[in-house]
Amino acid sequence: MSKINNNIVHVTFDIGLLLKAIEAILEIAAGIGLIFVTPEVMRNLGAFITEYMANAPMADKLAEFANSFSVDAQRFVVFYMLSHGIVKMVVIAMLWRQKLWAYPTSVAMFAFFIVYQIYHYETIHSAILIILTVLDIIMIVLTILEYRRLKLEGKWS
Numbered sequence: 001m002s003k004i005n006n007n008i009v010h011v012t013f014d015i016g017l018l019l020k021a022i023e024a025i026l027e028i029a030a031g032i033g034l035i036f037v038t039p040e041v042m043r044n045l046g047a048f049i050t051e052y053m054a055n056a057p058m059a060d061k062l063a064e065f066a067n068s069f070s071v072d073a074q075r076f077v078v079f080y081m082l083s084h085g086i087v088k089m090v091v092i093a094m095l096w097r098q099k100l101w102a103y104p105t106s107v108a109m110f111a112f113f114i115v116y117q118i119y120h121y122e123t124i125h126s127a128i129l130i131i132l133t134v135l136d137i138i139m140i141v142l143t144i145l146e147y148r149r150l151k152l153e154g155k156w157s
Helices: 003-035 039-052 059-067 071-096 102-124 127-152
Strands: none
Touching: 003 071, 003 127, 039 059, 039 071, 071 102, 102 127
16 A cells, blocks of 8 residues: 555544544443432333424334333443443454554454344344444454555564
């Protein structure tokens, strides 16, 4: 690759990492926020969605989720959001520090997220999951290109 292409890959990779870091921060914040949301609050939200947002896209699915929100579901979602966000932030921080092990680890992590998101898409059909999946595919490609660039530049032995 030429020097210009290397720079484009590096800058695009850093922008991708920034976007993924923002996503991870939002997941962590959502996980923390959901600690304080009771099933009763979720049922009230379901009633609000049913009454005032009945024609909104995915209103039925959101209302169904809110109405079936249990303490067990709350614990799972809190655990998922926090663990997902924290793991992602650790790997992103190590990529920014150019730690060799973080590159294959992040490719595996993003691939796992893709599989999970595709599986989950089958149940909720959320466009957000498609967007996240496309971003994860782009990040895998950028991570591999950045890894190769750093190896060619002799950043690691």
